[in-house]
Amino acid sequence: MAELTKVFLDEDEIPTHWYNIAADFPNPAPPHLHPGTQQPLQPDDLAPLFPAGLIEQELSTQRWIEIPDEVRDIYRLWRPSPLHRARRLERALGTTARIYYKYEGESPVGSHKTNSAVPQAYYNREAGRMRLTTETGAGQWGSALAFATQIFGQSCEVWQVRNTYESKPYRRMLMETYGATVTPSPSELTAAGRALRERFPDTPGSLGMAISEAVEVAAGDPDASYALGSVLNHVALHQSVIGQEAIKQLAKFGEQAPDFLFACAGGGSNLAGISFPFLRENIEGRMNVDVVACEPAAAPSLTEGEYRYDFGDSSQMTPLLKMYTLGADFVPDPVHAGGLRYHGMAPLVSHAYHEGLLRAIAIKQREAFAAGVEFARAEGIVPASESNHAIAGALRQAKQAAQDGTSPVILIGVSGSGQLDLPAYSEFLAGNMLDA
Amino acid sequence: MAELTKVFLDEDEIPTHWYNIAADFPNPAPPHLHPGTQQPLQPDDLAPLFPAGLIEQELSTQRWIEIPDEVRDIYRLWRPSPLHRARRLERALGTTARIYYKYEGESPVGSHKTNSAVPQAYYNREAGRMRLTTETGAGQWGSALAFATQIFGQSCEVWQVRNTYESKPYRRMLMETYGATVTPSPSELTAAGRALRERFPDTPGSLGMAISEAVEVAAGDPDASYALGSVLNHVALHQSVIGQEAIKQLAKFGEQAPDFLFACAGGGSNLAGISFPFLRENIEGRMNVDVVACEPAAAPSLTEGEYRYDFGDSSQMTPLLKMYTLGADFVPDPVHAGGLRYHGMAPLVSHAYHEGLLRAIAIKQREAFAAGVEFARAEGIVPASESNHAIAGALRQAKQAAQDGTSPVILIGVSGSGQLDLPAYSEFLAGNMLDA
Ligand SMILES: Cc1ncc(COP(=O)(O)O)c(C=O)c1O
Ligand SMILES: Cc1ncc(COP(=O)(O)O)c(C=O)c1O
Numbered sequence: 001m002a003e004l005t006k007v008f009l010d011e012d013e014i015p016t017h018w019y020n021i022a023a024d025f026p027n028p029a030p031p032h033l034h035p036g037t038q039q040p041l042q043p044d045d046l047a048p049l050f051p052a053g054l055i056e057q058e059l060s061t062q063r064w065i066e067i068p069d070e071v072r073d074i075y076r077l078w079r080p081s082p083l084h085r086a087r088r089l090e091r092a093l094g095t096t097a098r099i100y101y102k103y104e105g106e107s108p109v110g111s112h113k114t115n116s117a118v119p120q121a122y123y124n125r126e127a128g129r130m131r132l133t134t135e136t137g138a139g140q141w142g143s144a145l146a147f148a149t150q151i152f153g154q155s156c157e158v159w160q161v162r163n164t165y166e167s168k169p170y171r172r173m174l175m176e177t178y179g180a181t182v183t184p185s186p187s188e189l190t191a192a193g194r195a196l197r198e199r200f201p202d203t204p205g206s207l208g209m210a211i212s213e214a215v216e217v218a219a220g221d222p223d224a225s226y227a228l229g230s231v232l233n234h235v236a237l238h239q240s241v242i243g244q245e246a247i248k249q250l251a252k253f254g255e256q257a258p259d260f261l262f263a264c265a266g267g268g269s270n271l272a273g274i275s276f277p278f279l280r281e282n283i284e285g286r287m288n289v290d291v292v293a294c295e296p297a298a299a300p301s302l303t304e305g306e307y308r309y310d311f312g313d314s315s316q317m318t319p320l321l322k323m324y325t326l327g328a329d330f331v332p333d334p335v336h337a338g339g340l341r342y343h344g345m346a347p348l349v350s351h352a353y354h355e356g357l358l359r360a361i362a363i364k365q366r367e368a369f370a371a372g373v374e375f376a377r378a379e380g381i382v383p384a385s386e387s388n389h390a391i392a393g394a395l396r397q398a399k400q401a402a403q404d405g406t407s408p409v410i411l412i413g414v415s416g417s418g419q420l421d422l423p424a425y426s427e428f429l430a431g432n433m434l435d436a
Numbered sequence: 437m438a439e440l441t442k443v444f445l446d447e448d449e450i451p452t453h454w455y456n457i458a459a460d461f462p463n464p465a466p467p468h469l470h471p472g473t474q475q476p477l478q479p480d481d482l483a484p485l486f487p488a489g490l491i492e493q494e495l496s497t498q499r500w501i502e503i504p505d506e507v508r509d510i511y512r513l514w515r516p517s518p519l520h521r522a523r524r525l526e527r528a529l530g531t532t533a534r535i536y537y538k539y540e541g542e543s544p545v546g547s548h549k550t551n552s553a554v555p556q557a558y559y560n561r562e563a564g565r566m567r568l569t570t571e572t573g574a575g576q577w578g579s580a581l582a583f584a585t586q587i588f589g590q591s592c593e594v595w596q597v598r599n600t601y602e603s604k605p606y607r608r609m610l611m612e613t614y615g616a617t618v619t620p621s622p623s624e625l626t627a628a629g630r631a632l633r634e635r636f637p638d639t640p641g642s643l644g645m646a647i648s649e650a651v652e653v654a655a656g657d658p659d660a661s662y663a664l665g666s667v668l669n670h671v672a673l674h675q676s677v678i679g680q681e682a683i684k685q686l687a688k689f690g691e692q693a694p695d696f697l698f699a700c701a702g703g704g705s706n707l708a709g710i711s712f713p714f715l716r717e718n719i720e721g722r723m724n725v726d727v728v729a730c731e732p733a734a735a736p737s738l739t740e741g742e743y744r745y746d747f748g749d750s751s752q753m754t755p756l757l758k759m760y761t762l763g764a765d766f767v768p769d770p771v772h773a774g775g776l777r778y779h780g781m782a783p784l785v786s787h788a789y790h791e792g793l794l795r796a797i798a799i800k801q802r803e804a805f806a807a808g809v810e811f812a813r814a815e816g817i818v819p820a821s822e823s824n825h826a827i828a829g830a831l832r833q834a835k836q837a838a839q840d841g842t843s844p845v846i847l848i849g850v851s852g853s854g855q856l857d858l859p860a861y862s863e864f865l866a867g868n869m870l871d872a
Pocket of ligand 2: 573574577700774775823
C-alpha cells in the first residue's frame, strides 16, 4: 500500500468560525485612521463603502467570528481544499525535507479569492446592497467576486489593470461568463481614471489605480458597495479557513507542525489566511513555525518599504492604513504576477512582520517561474504566477535542507491555479521573461 | 447542519482494477480487423504502434484488470475525483430531479484524459519505448499525455488540429510547460500531412488527420509508440475508474442508482468510463440506468452514422474498427468542442449502442453552451466545451421532470474544466456562435 499523497476533510470539517488574529497579538495592531481627522476610523466612516457586517469585522478584536450558514454552504462547493504531500517534488529535488502544499486552485475560479468574495457578497446582500464594484489585477479577485455576486443576484463591475486586461483576456471572459462587466483601468468612466490617464498617458495601470476607480463609483451610489480582494482586516479574516484546515490535515499526515511555512504576499490575504492560525499556535507556545512571506522583487513592500500610514489607493481616497508601503503612487513593473503588484501590505501582516512574528523575502519572477515549472513537472498542477513565489521560497529551503542533511517539514500555500497564466509560462520557457 | 454537497473518497478507495465490459456483453463485440487480410487483428499486428501491455488490454475479455501500483500512485495526485450534488443548479432550474455530477476537471490538466495517459505512458516505459506521438483536438488529450510522459521521462510529440492550435493557444502552452513539442496538423513533417494539405489546402484539420500524422511517425521508429486518447478498447478500460468511483459515491449520498446518466461522446472514452460500470449493473439486473450518449450535432456518429468497419484515421493507416462512423474522411465543422470532432465512435460504445444497452442524442453547440453558462452560474465550475453537451442533455431531462412532476436521479459526467475554453464562452455570450 502506497503512502498517503493528499488529505481531504469531510464537509462538516469546514471551519465553523473565522479566526481573527487581532485578538491574539501580544501588542495591538495600530488602528486605521480617517485621512481628514487623523483619528481612529469609526464604523460610520466606512459606511459609504461597506455594509455593516463587514465594517464590524474590519474593526473587531473578537477571536472567533461565526461563519454564516449560507456562506458555509457555498464554501462546500470547493472546501475543504486538499492538502498534498509533494512526494514527487521531493524526489525530483533530492531533498530530505517533507514538503506539503495546501492547494486553493480547485475553487471554481482557481484561487483562494472566493473565500472572501462569498462572505463579502453575502454581507452586502444582507444590507440590501445589490451593486458591487471592485478592482482586479490578473483577474483572480475579479472573477471570484463575479462568481459570488452572481450567486446572490447582485451586479458586479470590475476595473481590471490595463496591462493584464489586454494581454490576458481569459479571466475577463471568465468574469463575463459569470455576468460581470469589466473595464480596463485607468478608464474614462471615472474622474480618478481620467486624471490618472492625463498624468500617466502610457501607464500599464496598477491595483492602486483600479481601486481608486472602483471606490469612486461605489462612493457615489448609496446602494453600491466597494469590495476589496485583499489588504483589509476582514479579508484576512475570511481567508483564515485555509490555515485552520491545514492544521487539521497536517495532523492526519501525522505531522505535529511545519518547521517552515511559505506563502506569497501581494496585499497579504492568502499569507494571512494560511499563516495566522499557525501564528496563534506560535504565540501560545504550541508550535514554532518559521513563517516566510514571499513577495515579488517588483513590489517589495515588506523587505524595502517603510512602515507608516499610507493610502490604499493611488488617488488617496481610502482611509489611512498603517502598513509597509512603497508609496501609494508606486507603479510596479508589469510583472506577470498581477495579483502581487501592490504598493502596500495588509495592516495585520505588516504588524505581525513589525513585531517579528514572521519574516519576508523578495523573489524575482524568473526564479519564481523556474520553481513553478519544476513544480508542474513533478506534481502536475500548474501554479498561479503569484503562488510561484511561495514555491520558489520553499525550494530554496528544501535545497538547503538537502545540503545540510536536515529533514524539515515545509508547508507551501499554493494560492491558485496557473491555467490562465500560461502565456507567462510560455514567455519564461522561451527565455523572454524580464527578470524583474 | 446543511445537506451534503459533495463526496470525496479516501485514496485507498481509488479502484484497484479497471473494469472491462467486453467480459459482460451478452453478445461479444466484433473484433478489430487487419485492413490487408480482413482477418481479426493479432497482437503482432499492433506491435509497431503499441507496447505489449496495452495490446493485451486491447484484445482482452478479462473482466477485471489490475491497475499497476505505480499508476495508482500517480492517480493519487487527483483521484478519487469528487461527486457533487448540484443543489444550486436544481434550484435554478426549479426541477424536482436530484442532479449529481462526477467532475474530472480537477486532474492536473483539467480533464479525464489523464486517467488513460498515465497507464499508456507507463506500459510504454515498461516496454522501453521512450518516444510517444499523438494527436489532439482542443488539447486536453495532448496535455494529458505531455504530463504523463514527463512523469516517466519520455519525450512527447503532439499533432494538434490546426484550427485549435491557432485559435486556442493556451493548451499548446500547457503541453510545452510539461516539455512536449506541438505541431499544427496537417503539417509538412509527414507524408500524410503533406498529402492532406495538397488535397485540402484550407482545411481546419481534424482528429482523423492528426492521427494519421502521429501514427506515421511512430510506425517509422521502432523505439516510438503512438498513443490514442480515445476510441480504442484499452482507453475505455482505463476510464472505468470514473464509473466505479461514482457508484460508491452515489451510495454515500444514499442513492441506490441513477435513473439517467448523461455523458458527452467524441471518441467515446469518458462515456465508456463513467457508464460501463453502470451498464454492468444493468446487465446483471441490479440497476436500470438509462445511459444517454450526448454527441455534437456537427459529428453525429451514433445518431446519423453507419455501423460498419472503418478506419480510425483519415489516411487509412489504422486497423479496421467496427463502429458507427461518418466515414474516415469526414471533416466536422470547426465547432468549439474540439475533442468531439471525430468521425467514429469507440467500438465498445458502438457495440453497446447497437445492442440497445445505451441511447444517443445529438446537440448543437449553442444549446450546449447555454447549458454550460447556466451550470457555471449555479455551480461555479465552468465546464469544458465537450462536457457542455452532457449538461445540455441532462437539462432537457431535468426540465422534463419539472413538467411531469417526477423526481428522477440524474447523473452527469462532467469530463473536464472549461477554463481554457473561455474564448468559446465569450463568443457564445456575444451571440456570435455558429449554431452547428
Ligand atoms: C493566486 C493568487 N495568489 C496570491 C495573490 C495575492 O493576493 P494576496 O496577497 O491578497 O493573497 C493573488 C491576487 O490576485 C492571487 O490571485
Ligand atoms: C473534456 C473532454 N471531454 C470529452 C472529450 C471527448 O473524448 P471522449 O469521447 O473520448 O471522452 C474530450 C476530448 O478531448 C475532452 O477533452
